[in-house]
Amino acid sequence: MIGVEKTANMLYLYTVYWNAIMSDFSANKPIKGRGTASKLAGRFAISLVEVDENDVPVEALETSSPKTQVRYETAKTIITRNNSPDIPFTLSVNPYRGCEHGCVYCFARPSHAYLDLSPGLDFETKLTAKVNAAALLEKELAHPSYRCEPIALGINTDAYQPIEKQLEITRQLLSVCLAYGQPVSLITKSTLILRDLDILTEMAQKRLVHVAISVTTLDNHLKRILEPRTASGKTRLQVIKALREAGIPVTVLVAPVIPFINDHEMEQIVEASADIGAQSIHYIMLRLPHEVAPLFEEWLIQHYPDRASHVLQRIMDMRGGKLYDSRFGKRMTGEGLFADIINQRFHLARRKHGLSDERLSRLDCYQFTVPAKAGDQFSLF
Incomplete structure (x- = not known):
């Protein structure tokens, strides 16, 4: 009986939670330069507070563009390990939490809930920079138990998001990796990566780096509302x-493919990617x-109200009747008739334009070594 009562209470709280979310959505207006205006509470929030509009000045209710805030963190560890069969790496390093790019679809948004922050607007406006990341990486690479394998840099959030221009944490991490002969793969959608061509070119000559560039759309209007910054x-x-001309191996990610939004661009992106190397x-x-x-x-209802229901229905068609299916082997591609059509279209275009399906260039782990430092035993010899 207690179990039944507990379950009923949980269902009640869940209903209140989602009703509060949808109520919040109805009041949100898009913010120029931001992916979402929602301050959606994280799934671990203990309580939700609703403010009566009659108790707040009108000017405080108006949507404005919040400034980006950066918190500086001294991290305790920097290398993260995973065992997912869906991704081609087991080690990763993330210099930042949150991402100012503001991509509304970003799979990393839920991680802000662990910080008691909103996966909505907070994710793109309240960022964390791990200021000791380079020193910590060097310490972990030098540990006697470390065994070299490729490290994916900037997976959860983009390592080249705008604040990297001033903080240069990613550049410091790359410098450490070059000094140790540590192979790295990078994923970004930022031009800022070209700032580090000097380091990346030297790493490429030693087969220590591979870069993946995400190309979601070639439509500027869609880009501005889908991934604004x-x-x-x-x-x-x-x-x-530019990366290819510098001899750096590059993979393109058409990601994410969204039915009725950008899936019609897939063949065009494949062709354009082949044309530039x-x-x-x-x-x-x-x-x-x-x-x-x-x-x-919410984003669909705001920007594409005429097709929102069709987009959601097609997503559910590819996710077993749900909006998301977390099963390994299915979460990246979906399943069913429509997922198969997308898959066939993509593979046909890739073969037509002579692109490879190799997931990562073969990075060389045999060059890894811990550099000698002044004061080390036998350093004089």
């Missing part, structure tokens, strides 16, 4: 070209884990 699709193609290309279907689902629903 990122470079345009055409600019990203030029970044790919990309070596391989992959795609990822839209993923809507946890709080990302209601945020994306």
Whole structure:
């Protein structure tokens, strides 16, 4: 009986929670330069507070563009390990929490709930910088138990988001990796990566780096509302070209593929990527884990009310009747008739334009060594 009562209470709280979310959505208005205006509470929030509009000055209710805030963190560890069969790496390093790019679909948004912050607007305005990341990486690489394998840099959030321009944490991390002969793979949608061509070129000559560039759309209007603080699709193609001319191996990610929103561009992106020298290309279907689902629903209703229900229905068709399916082997591609059609279209375009399906260039782990430092035993010899 106690179990039944507890379950009923949980269902009641869940209903209140989601009703509060949808009520909040109805009051939100898009903010120029931000992916969402919602301050959606994280799934671990203990309580929700509703403010009566009659108790607040009108000017305080108006939507304004919040400034980006950065908190500086002294991290305790920096290398994260995973065992997912869906991704081609087991080690990763993330210099930042949150991402100013503001991509409304970002699968990393739910991680802000662990910080007691909103996966909505807080995710793109309240950022954390791990200021000791380079020193910590060097310490972990030098540990006697460390065994070298490629490290993916900037997976949860973009390592080249705007605050990197001033803080240069990613550049410091790359410098450490070059000194140790530590192979690295990077994923970004930013032009800022070209700032580090000097380090990346030297790493590429030693087979220590691979870069993946995400190209979501070539439509500037869609880019501005879907991923507002990122470079345009055409600019990203030029970044790919510059990296390839510098001898750096590059993979393109058509990600995410969103039915009725950008899926019609897939063949065009594949062709354009081949034309500017990309070596391989992959795609990822839209993923809507946890709080990302209601945020994306709100975005659809705001920007594409005429097709919102069709987009959501097609997503559910590819996710077993749900908005998200977390099963390994399915979460990146979906399943069913429509997922198969997307897959066939993509592979046909990739073969037509001669691009590879190789997920990562073969990075060399045999060059790894801990550099000698002044004061080390036998350093004089």
